[in-house]
Amino acid sequence: xxxxxxxxxxxxxxxxxxxxxxxxxxxxxxxxxxxxxxxxxxxxxxxxxxxxxxxxxxxxxxxxxxxxxxxxxxxxxxxxxxxxxxxxxxxxxxxxxxxxxxxxxxxxxxxxxxxxxxxxxxxxxxxxxxxxxxxxxxxxxxxxxxxxxxxxxxxxxxxxxxxxxxxxxxxxxxxxxxxxxxxxxxxxxxxxxxxxxxxxxxxxxxxxxxxxxxxxxxxxxxxxxxxxxxxxxxxxxxxxxxxxxxxxxxxxxxxxxxxxxxxxxxxxxxxxxxxxxxxxxxxxxxxxxxxxxxxxxxxxxxxxxxxxxxxxxxxxxxxxx
Numbered sequence: 001x002x003x004x005x006x007x008x009x010x011x012x013x014x015x016x017x018x019x020x021x022x023x024x025x026x027x028x029x030x031x032x033x034x035x036x037x038x039x040x041x042x043x044x045x046x047x048x049x050x051x052x053x054x055x056x057x058x059x060x061x062x063x064x065x066x067x068x069x070x071x072x073x074x075x076x077x078x079x080x081x082x083x084x085x086x087x088x089x090x091x092x093x094x095x096x097x098x099x100x101x102x103x104x105x106x107x108x109x110x111x112x113x114x115x116x117x118x119x120x121x122x123x124x125x126x127x128x129x130x131x132x133x134x135x136x137x138x139x140x141x142x143x144x145x146x147x148x149x150x151x152x153x154x155x156x157x158x159x160x161x162x163x164x165x166x167x168x169x170x171x172x173x174x175x176x177x178x179x180x181x182x183x184x185x186x187x188x189x190x191x192x193x194x195x196x197x198x199x200x201x202x203x204x205x206x207x208x209x210x211x212x213x214x215x216x217x218x219x220x221x222x223x224x225x226x227x228x229x230x231x232x233x234x235x236x237x238x239x240x241x242x243x244x245x246x247x248x249x250x251x252x253x254x255x256x257x258x259x260x261x262x263x264x265x266x267x268x269x270x271x272x273x274x275x276x277x278x279x280x281x282x283x284x285x286x287x288x289x290x291x292x293x294x295x296x297x298x299x300x301x302x303x304x305x306x307x308x309x310x311x312x313x314x315x316x317x318x319x320x321x
Contacts, residue, residue, distance in 0.1 A: 003221045012269035018066050021206045025062035025199040026055050028186025041216050042263040044174025045130050045150040054179040060111040060151045061200035067212050068205035069108030076118035082125035086135045112152040127169050147212045167291050176288040222262035223272040227317035232257050234314050244296035253289045275316035
């Protein structure tokens with residue numbers, strides 16, 4: 001199935017409307033909001049590594065309100081159990097049967113706050129649901145709703161008492177980014193509205209779950225030329241041989257790049273992916289998938305420096321659009 005220009009333009013209009021709607025709560029962060037929506041429509045999950053008080057919870061709640069979905073926030077702590085996330089089977093004495101009580105993971109948008117503070121066993125329970133799309137308890141599978149998206153957060157400045165996510169589990173997040181501090185104008189607007197306690201409450205639904213599912217299906221049909229596929233493959237291969245890189249881009253990471261590039265392309269009203277889509281999304285898609293050696297830290301080289309060098313080393317195809 002090939003999508004039409006009219007379909008792409010309708011997708012763009014809906015995407016822009018949702019972006020503007022979320023922008024009522026998350027001021028001055030249009031690019032981050034667009035990345036979050038792209039992640040949702042590509043049916044992936046988002047990792048936010050940011051300082052406290054930058055609006056991560058507000059982003060998750062505003063996103064949920066925009067799509068008329070449900071929202072849950074899980075505060076990860078060392079004593080959090082897997083059943084606190086997924087749910088548990090309880091015996092009902094009146095009925096004489098066991099019943100499954102759903103955990104907070106059974107919502108459309110789930111904020112996993114400070115995910116690296118929970119034990120590896122609890123982290124694994126969450127990441128399994130993210131990958132499989134269902135919870136299995138006592139041999140019975142319980143599907144999570146669709147749309148379904150986990151927004152996990154990490155605090156980069158406090159590492160005491162945390163359990164770092166293994167690289168193989170980080171790869172399950174479609175993208176990683178940060179909200180960051182607002183610019184001067186947005187900060188002043190935020191301070192002038194100090195009487196507004198809950199900005200997410202200002203966000204009313206502009207899309208339904210059915211529309212989100214339709215948009216996700218439409219994004220899957222965006223055309224990707226063989227030259228773009230070859231470019232992503234070359235980036236993946238080149239990343240594995242770059243200086244200071246211990247682990248390069250996996251096949252799953254390359255697939256993630258294609259998926260988000262399709263959604264990003266149609267969000268701007270186009271029916272095909274261009275090389276610019278790949279380069280624009282390279283940092284959020286690759287930054288948590290490339291593992292650097294210790295020498296890079298001593299040399300002051302960060303993962304974003306490596307990605308910038310990688311993009312410069314691999315020549316993109318000529319855009320014939």
